Amino acid sequence: MKIVIINYGAGNIQSIKFAIKRLGYEAVLSNKADEIRKADKVIFPGVGEASSAIKKLRESGLDDLIPNLKQPVLGICLGMQLMCNRSEEGNTVGLGIFDVDVLRFSKSVKVPQIGWNQISDLKSDLFKGIQEESHIYLVHSFYAPLCSQTIAISNYGLKYSAGLKHDNFYGTQFHPEKSSDIGERILSNFLEL
Structure with a gap:
């Protein structure tokens, strides 16, 4: 599997x-369109600020490539947020894969949310074998509200989308690669889709 x-x-x-390697697979790091197109599975990570990240995608043409991929694609954290319509972070236009806008947490909660939280209302094979209220690791100041594409929910002052799915596209607000055994199972589930 590539x-x-x-x-x-x-x-x-x-x-x-490293998390993929622990599962017994090798992953290639690439920004080359042909290589990404030929992959069996694509992971779209993200750490940082939305407007500068989308600018990097546009400069490399990946903003056109990613929404047209046909294989399973997993967006992680900022990667998931960039797959949404828009983000309040830097007033950023996203890739429009998930039909939801990303909002900033209100001032009533401490931001960023850093640390462990729980996921519930799990839908999709991405969460096969994962128990309700399992703990996952997050670092974020912005969130995707609940919508028709929500496949996991977390709560931080309000309920929000901890996971999204549309066709072959999946997103997790949390970091499966930092979420211990639960995260490894979710990554394994993704690779088995």
């Missing part, structure tokens, strides 16, 4: 690569 982690200068790509 696994490509999109390398566009806005990701914690090494920790994802």
Whole structure:
């Protein structure tokens, strides 16, 4: 199986690569359209700020490529947020894969949310074998509200989408590569889709 982690200068790509290796697979880091297109599975990571990350995608043409991929694609954290319509972070226009806008947490909660939280209302094979209220690791100041594409929910002052799915596209607000055994199972589930 060929696994490509999109390398566009806005990701914690090494920790994802190591997590994939622990599962017994090798992943390639790439920003080359042909290589990404030929992959069996694509992981779209993201750490950083939305407007500068989308600028990097546009400069490399990946903003046109990603929404047209046909294989399973997993967006992680900022990667998931960039797959949404828009983000309040930098007033950023996203890739429009998930039909929801990303909002900033209100001032009533401490931002960023850093640390462990729980996921519930799990839908999709991405969460096969994962129990309700399992703990996952998050670092974020912005969130995707609940919508018709929500496949996991978390709560931080309000309920929000911890996971999204549309066709062959999946997104997790949390970092599966940092979420211990639960995260490894979710990554394994993704690779088995």
